[in-house]
Amino acid sequence: MKQAQITLYGTPPSGHAHRVELLLRMLELPYSYVEAPAAVRNTAEFLRLNPLGQIPVLTDGELILCDSAAIMVYLVKKYAPNSTWLPEEAVAAAQVQRWLAIAAGEVRYGPALARAITHFGYRGDLSIAREIAHTLLSFMNAHLTGSRFLALNQPTLADLACYSYIAHASEGGISLAEYPQVRAWLAEVEALPHFKPMQALPLA
Numbered sequence: 001m002k003q004a005q006i007t008l009y010g011t012p013p014s015g016h017a018h019r020v021e022l023l024l025r026m027l028e029l030p031y032s033y034v035e036a037p038a039a040v041r042n043t044a045e046f047l048r049l050n051p052l053g054q055i056p057v058l059t060d061g062e063l064i065l066c067d068s069a070a071i072m073v074y075l076v077k078k079y080a081p082n083s084t085w086l087p088e089e090a091v092a093a094a095q096v097q098r099w100l101a102i103a104a105g106e107v108r109y110g111p112a113l114a115r116a117i118t119h120f121g122y123r124g125d126l127s128i129a130r131e132i133a134h135t136l137l138s139f140m141n142a143h144l145t146g147s148r149f150l151a152l153n154q155p156t157l158a159d160l161a162c163y164s165y166i167a168h169a170s171e172g173g174i175s176l177a178e179y180p181q182v183r184a185w186l187a188e189v190e191a192l193p194h195f196k197p198m199q200a201l202p203l204a
């Protein structure tokens, strides 16, 4: 059997790695998965891959890529350039990019941080992270009224980038009960072919 050329370094509960894994699966790209918990991320070998010591890292042959959004953009441009995951048209591309920025901003510092403080001892203010999460979720709920997906009327990188940490917000003590449109959107992502859930953690 042909050896997979692509390797993803991540951990099962990492939403940053999960969003990349979702895309690899949905593009039907073969890949190997290397678990890189904190002990591995601090090794000289891993720091050569990513000097920031973060997952995900993706290697494709000799190529080394860091950062979930950068990796997702690469995978679509390289392996699915004519797909709708990342459109070329100016306004549509900007709409997707907006949500990639939200994934790295409000999602990272809201639901993702609340979960990381709760379960992994990350430093930060839990109540501020939860406040950021609820502001984001209120916005998303209104934004999704009448829309099935975040950026366009079809799934794009925007949905995969934001999905994992929103779906697992309750693990950081953030309830989705007040956000029915967000819950409907999560179900749309979960219904996509090749979807795989992220590893669950205990509820906070």
Ligand SMILES: N[C@@H](CCC(=O)N[C@@H](CS)C(=O)NCC(=O)O)C(=O)O
Binding pocket: 014, 015, 016, 017, 052, 053, 054, 055, 056, 066, 067, 068, 069, 104
């Ligand atoms: N901007 C990066 C952030 C990745 C990130 O924060 N990864 C976490 C795990 S989910 C990590 O590696 N944390 C370890 C650290 O920052 O030292 C991305 O989108 O990939």
